[in-house]
Amino acid sequence: MHLGMLLEMAVDGMAERVALGPRADGLTFAEFGARARRVGALLAAQEGERVGLVDLNSDAVPLTLFGAALAGKPYVPVNYRLTDAQLGAIVRRMAPATVIVGEGVAERIGPVEGITLVQRKELLDVAEDPNAPQADGTDGDPDDIAVLLFTSGTTGEPKAAVLRHRNLTAYILSSVEYAGSAETDASLVSVPPYHIAGVSAVLSNTYSGRRVLRMESFDPRGWVELARAEDVTHAMVVPTMLNRILDVVEADVATGGVGLPSLRSLSYGGGPMPAAVIERALRVLPEVGFVNAYGLTETSSTIAVLGPEDHRAAFASDDPAVRARLGSVGQPLPSLEVSVRDVDGVEVGPGTRGEIWVRGEQVSGEYLSHRGTNADGWFTTRDAGMLDDEGYLFVYGRLDDVIVRGGENLSPGEIESVLLEHPAVAEAAVFGVPDREWGEKVVAAVVLEPGAEATELALRDHVRARLRSTRTPEHIQLRTTLPYTETGKLLRRTLRGELSAVLGPDGG
Numbered sequence: 212m213h214l215g216m217l218l219e220m221a222v223d224g225m226a227e228r229v230a231l232g233p234r235a236d237g238l239t240f241a242e243f244g245a246r247a248r249r250v251g252a253l254l255a256a257q258e259g260e261r262v263g264l265v266d267l268n269s270d271a272v273p274l275t276l277f278g279a280a281l282a283g284k285p286y287v288p289v290n291y292r293l294t295d296a297q298l299g300a301i302v303r304r305m306a307p308a309t310v311i312v313g314e315g316v317a318e319r320i321g322p323v324e325g326i327t328l329v330q331r332k333e334l335l336d337v338a339e340d341p342n343a344p345q346a347d348g349t350d351g352d353p354d355d356i357a358v359l360l361f362t363s364g365t366t367g368e369p370k371a372a373v374l375r376h377r378n379l380t381a382y383i384l385s386s387v388e389y390a391g392s393a394e395t396d397a398s399l400v401s402v403p404p405y406h407i408a409g410v411s412a413v414l415s416n417t418y419s420g421r422r423v424l425r426m427e428s429f430d431p432r433g434w435v436e437l438a439r440a441e442d443v444t445h446a447m448v449v450p451t452m453l454n455r456i457l458d459v460v461e462a463d464v465a466t467g468g469v470g471l472p473s474l475r476s477l478s479y480g481g482g483p484m485p486a487a488v489i490e491r492a493l494r495v496l497p498e499v500g501f502v503n504a505y506g507l508t509e510t511s512s513t514i515a516v517l518g519p520e521d522h523r524a525a526f527a528s529d530d531p532a533v534r535a536r537l538g539s540v541g542q543p544l545p546s547l548e549v550s551v552r553d554v555d556g557v558e559v560g561p562g563t564r565g566e567i568w569v570r571g572e573q574v575s576g577e578y579l580s581h582r583g584t585n586a587d588g589w590f591t592t593r594d595a596g597m598l599d600d601e602g603y604l605f606v607y608g609r610l611d612d613v614i615v616r617g618g619e620n621l622s623p624g625e626i627e628s629v630l631l632e633h634p635a636v637a638e639a640a641v642f643g644v645p646d647r648e649w650g651e652k653v654v655a656a657v658v659l660e661p662g663a664e665a666t667e668l669a670l671r672d673h674v675r676a677r678l679r680s681t682r683t684p685e686h687i688q689l690r691t692t693l694p695y696t697e698t699g700k701l702l703r704r705t706l707r708g709e710l711s712a713v714l715g716p717d718g719g
Contacts, residue, residue, distance in 0.1 A: 212380040214280035214357055215349040217418050218244055224390050225420040231270050233441060234397065237422060243273070246338035250274045251281030251346030253337045257327055259308040261359070263287040264404065265298065265320070266313035267427040271331045272404040273413045274338055275311050276358075280376070281348035285356040288405040295319050301361055301369065302326055353377040358410055359579070360508050372508045373577040374410075381572035382511040383414050385546035392421040399438055399446040401426040408447060408481065411512035421445065431455035435463070435471065442473040447504075449481040451695055454488050457495050464495075471496060476519070478502035482700045483608070483624060485631045485638075486538055493526050505540035505606060509583060509590060511573040514549065515604045517541030532599070538628065539603040547571035550589070551598055564622075566610060567596040595622065612703055614643035614651050621653060621682055623703070629677050630655060633670060635663035638693050641684065642707045644714055654714070655684040656706050658693055665689075686714065 221230075222244035229237040238246070254262050254275075262279035264272065264287070272288075279286035289301055291313065299320060302310060306325030317328045337343050357376040361369040398421045402408045416423045424441055426434060429452055438446065448456065460470050477492075477499050484503065492501060500519030506512040517540055525537040543549040550558050551565040559565045568589045576583040576590035584590045595607040607624045614621040623641040630639035638658040643651035659665060667687045675683040688710060694702040 212384065213349065213351040213353055213355075213376045214277060214379060214414070215351055217380060217383060217414060218247060218277050218280075219349050220389065221417045221420060228394055228420055229422045230417070231273065231423055231425075233424070234422065238270070240417075240420070245345065247274050247277040248281060248345035248347070249338050249340065249343040250278030250334060251348055252344040253329075253334065254278050254284060254309060255282035255346055255348075257309040259284070259306075259325070259327055261285045261287050261305050261308040263289055263302065263305050263308050263310035264312075265289045265291050265302075265310060265316045266331055266404070267291065268400065268404055268409075268425040269313075269331065269427065270425070271311060271334055272409070272425070273417070273423070275334065276410065276413050277417075278346070280351065280357060281346040283348055283351055283355065285359050287359045287361075288409070289361065290403070290405045291316065299323070304371070351376065353380070360405070360407060360410070362508070371579040372575065373579060374508075374511055374575050375577075378511045378573050378575045379410075379414060381546070382411070382513070383418050385573065386513065386544060387415045387418050389418060390420045392416075392419040394420075395442070396420075396444045397422045397424060397441055399424050399426070399434065399441075399443040401429045401434060401452070402447055402449070402481075406481070407506065407508040407512050412447060431459045435459045438471055438474060439469070443471075444473055445476045445478075446474065447478045447480070450479060450484045450488060451482075453477075453479055453484075453492060457488075457491055461495055471499070474499050476500045476502060478504050480504040480506065480513075482695075483606075483627075484538075486628065487631055489522070489537060490526065493522060503540050505604070507592060507594075509574065509576050509592075510547075510569055510571075511575065513544060514547060514569055515540045515543045517603075521603075535605075536599070536603050539599070539605045541604065542602050543569075543604060544571075546573070549598070549604060551596055552591075561598055561600045564595060564597045564607065567592045567594045567604070567606070612642065614641075614653055616643065616646075616651050616653060616681060617649045619681060626653065626655070626674060626678065626682050626684065629674050630657060630670065632677075633665065633673050635659050635665035636670070637661075637663075640693050640701055640703060640706050642703050642710075644707060644711045652686075653682065653684045654686045654688070654710050656688045656690050656693060656710065658690055686710070688713075 222240050226241040230240040230243040231238040262284045264275050276286050309327045311329050313331050353376045358374040360372045398416050400412050501522045503517035504513045506514045528534045548570045550568045553565045570589045574590050593610050595610050597605045607622045626641040627639045630636050637660045641655045646652035694705045
């Protein structure tokens with residue numbers, strides 16, 4: 212299937228429902244479809260082979276995504292937070308292309324051969340013009356490229372991940388019920404448009420028939436106020452967002468506030484969720500159904516889901532094995548095959564750690580430069596993981612982040628979880644730095660809770676009491692903040708570089 216057909220199904224079946232914006236005067240699905248077709252005609256008339264977008268969240272995001280699909284051109288959302296040099300390098304790689312830009316972006320990019328810049332306002336004006344021509348691209352080829360997403364590029368040049376129409380529609384058809392949302396449902400989208408979660412939010416909300424509200428950039432107070440004002444029922448956040456939302460809600464409730472009375476479902480992903488944060492969320496928002504979604508760009512979003520009942524059962528259980536599932540990412544989607552393999556590619560049994568492999572129609576595993584799947588269609592995620600006896604998947608971070616100390620592989624996530632159990636610790640990051648004797652030594656960076664106190668010695672003793680001494684950080688740096696991407700992923704390599712410089716070439 213083609214993305215244009217998903218849009219037409221929504222328009223045909225839910226024409227009078229509000230699709231975008233406030234419930235009082237938002238765009239209906241019929242209006243949304245007409246505007247997307249006008250954008251499609253605009254983009255089809257441009258000479259560029261691709262359609263880029265460098266902008267904050269706005270209605271231009273879904274209109275450009277579907278408009279590009281109707282024009283038969285790949286949609287390429289780009290991180291507006293990149294440096295000017297990084298942004299310019301990616302835009303040059305997109306040429307020839309039409310690029311939709313927000314305020315001030317054109318000046319950052321400058322003239323680039325083969326690139327036509329279109330201001331957001333210009334695109335929205337065309338979308339609103341009832342006399343503008345409309346495209347009809349619903350019969351496009353499912354094997355065409357629908358989306359190109361550039362990786363974060365923390366090591367080397369960013370790769371361009373390829374998602375074809377058949378990959379994205381396979382994910383939507385297998386995980387979202389058509390027109391399954393109530394007319395009163397509303398989704399608050401605050402994840403950035405250049406992330407796979409931003410793409411899947413457009414597609415899943417459109418196909419399910421859910422009204423969407425967008426925040427240009429995340430602000431916890433603004434998020435809570437908008438959720439209350441528009442009776443938001445569904446939202447997706449990253450772990451750092453959730454903690455800040457809980458701060459606002461708890462402060463409001465303490466002074467007679469109402470919390471988030473309309474919110475029914477809150478999904479999270481994009482990085483590990485500290486156990487203390489999700490446990491706090493379950494206490495503060497007991498009526499909300501929490502969903503942990505684990506996925507990758509190359510898999511068209513979600514691979515596994517820990518649903519609301521899984522959260523509640525784990526939170527209430529005294530069985531350590533069941534309780535531990537609160538730190539899992541749930542069970543794989545039934546439309547996918549997920550396997551955990553050793554270094555030789557041999558599948559390992561329950562309870563054994565290895566690399567997560569995944570296979571299915573939604574899995575692209577493809578880049579402009581090469582394929583990332585093997586001959587049997589398996590995509591090797593480079594994530595370390597384990598399946599338990601009931602098929603719950605645990606993710607331990609990137610294999611590249613494993614610390615090798617004296618030939619022993621140590622999981623940073625395991626040590627971070629123990630540090631986060633300390634009542635004074637708000638955030639923790641663990642990584643290895645070069646060491647002359649052991650190859651690598653374990654070090655950590657920690658942010659304390661506001662007003663809390665803890666010494667490096669006390670924190671090291673806390674870890675040593677729960678794990679073997681080889682897993683105890685030899686150095687812990689107390690910091691005011693940790694570096695994250697806008698989607699909540701810890702920039703572990705940034706910390707490793709900073710601490711390596713402090714400790715010296717041999718780890719201090």
